[in-house]
Amino acid sequence: MNIGIxxxxxxxxxxxxxxxxxxxxxLYAVASRSLEKANAFATEYGAEKAYGSYDELLSDSKVDLVYIATPHHTHxxxxxxxxxxGKNILCEKAFTINKKEAEEVFVAAKAKGVLVAEAIWTRYMPSLYLIKSLMTKIGTITSISANLGYKISQVERINDPKMGGGALLDLGVYPINFALMVHPEILSGISGLCVKAESGVDIKDxxxxxxxxxxxxxxxxDATTTTNRRGYIYGTEGFIEVENINCPEEIRLYDSSRVPQLLETYKITVKTGYEFELLSCKKAIEEGLLECPEMPHAETLRVMSLLDALRHAWNVKLAEEA
Ligand SMILES: NC(=O)c1ccc[n+]([C@@H]2O[C@H](COP(=O)([O-])OP(=O)(O)OC[C@H]3O[C@@H](n4cnc5c(N)ncnc54)[C@H](OP(=O)(O)O)[C@@H]3O)[C@@H](O)[C@H]2O)c1
Structure with missing residues (x-):
């Protein structure tokens, strides 16, 4: 399958x-807004074609899947x-700025019959199956916690509301997706607090x-600090600790003693972690599917509506909403 980046x-x-x-x-082709950058990228990574506009990439009939790696507000x-x-798409997270935009994309894709997948890589990782199997060993699930923080608040696209900035759409999507994928139940309540940057975007949530x-x-x-990136799933008979919810490296099972005892440790190995979303897109295209089973459109919309609700409560307006 030929990928155009x-x-x-x-x-x-x-x-x-x-x-x-x-x-x-x-890696068949790369497109940039600058031909110079496209040529440099193609030379460094060995792509056959380099285009100086995104439009040219879309006119190349040999591109089977377009991977969109631009800032959120352009998605x-x-x-x-x-x-x-008529191009199949794997688009980076945050999928769009809000749910309305995501719905517009899905309606158009369905009408045209092309695959659209959200590149929220954690959803496609096989480590999820290990987590789910360990969840059968910890009794009834009671609570979940997760965090993700990197020092990225000074990056332009994170700080600028016009570019869809803020911690929620860039980092917050990971703990949210972690909770929703390990426990896919209906939500009965959402609440949150944020601290804002001077630009008006949320920077800690x-x-x-x-x-x-x-x-x-x-x-x-937290977009101002590196956090421990851990996720926990607690049950009546023990708990699971996930080292790095951004790309699980180790998964640990503990019992429910007052001083919890480590029962088992599982090391996770991946190429980079991004391979699984590509494999899922390839399989979906071969099977004629318009969405990937690991991250169906309904689930992208569920996450987007949650992000909308939080931002609405915080009065954080992004891109064209601002
Ligand atoms: N899944 C993950 O682990 C992960 C990690 C990081 C980022 N992301 C997501 O990937 C997307 C890009 O993030 P990034 O960190 O790669 O950003 P980045 O380093 O700033 O690169 C973004 C690229 O998008 C292109 N672009 C198109 N329109 C642009 C505009 N108006 N302003 C700036 N650049 C524009 C530029 O390429 P050309 O100049 O060549 O056209 C630029 O190099 C974001 O949506 C982010 O959330 C995902």
Missing amino acids: MATGGIAKKMADTINLMDEVT KDLMLECINK SISLRFSDGVMATLFT
Whole structure:
């Protein structure tokens, strides 16, 4: 399967490295707003084609999947352009700025019959199956906690509301997705607090989710600090500790003693972690599916509506909302 990468920034480079470690997919083309950057990227990562505009990439009939690696505020329009040209899409998170934009994309994709997948890589990782199997050993699930923080508050696209900035859309999506994927129940309550940057975007968020079965998730994100990135799933008979919810490295099972005892440790190995979303897209395209089972459109919309609700409560307006 030939991949065309749209953009040449940080995550585009990580994806190019990933593709080059895989046999199942090929780094065929790269497109940038600058031909110079596209040429440099193609030379460094070995892409056959380099385009100096995103549009040219979409006119290349050999591109089977477009990977969109641009800032959030550009995702909707770029996806609509891909759909218009009949291209399958893997688009970075945050999928769009809000739920309304995501719905517009899904309606257009369905009408055109192309695959659209959200590149929320943690959803596609096989470590989720290990976590789910360990969850059968800890009794009834009672609560969940997770955090993710990196020092990125000074990065332009994080600090600028016009570019869809803020901690929630960039980092907060990970603890939220962690809770929703390990415990896919209906939500009965959402609340949160944030601290804002001078630009008006949220920069530290504390989020509580209450599920209809009484399970509580307590989540936080911080764009000013590196946090321990751990996730916990607590049950009546023990708990599970996930080292690095951004790309699980180790998963530990504890009992429910007053001083919890470590029962088992599982090391997780991946190429980079981004390979799984590519494999899922490839399989979905081969099977004629328009969405990936690991992250169905309904689930992207569920996350987007949650993000909308939190930002509405905080009065954080982004991109065209601002
Ligand atoms: N899944 C993950 O682990 C992960 C990690 C990091 C980021 N991401 C996501 O990937 C996206 C990009 O993040 P990044 O860290 O790679 O950003 P970045 O380093 O700033 O790169 C973004 C690239 O997008 C292109 N672009 C198109 N329109 C742009 C605009 N108006 N302003 C700036 N750049 C524009 C540029 O490429 P050209 O100049 O070549 O056109 C730029 O190099 C974000 O949505 C982010 O949430 C995901």
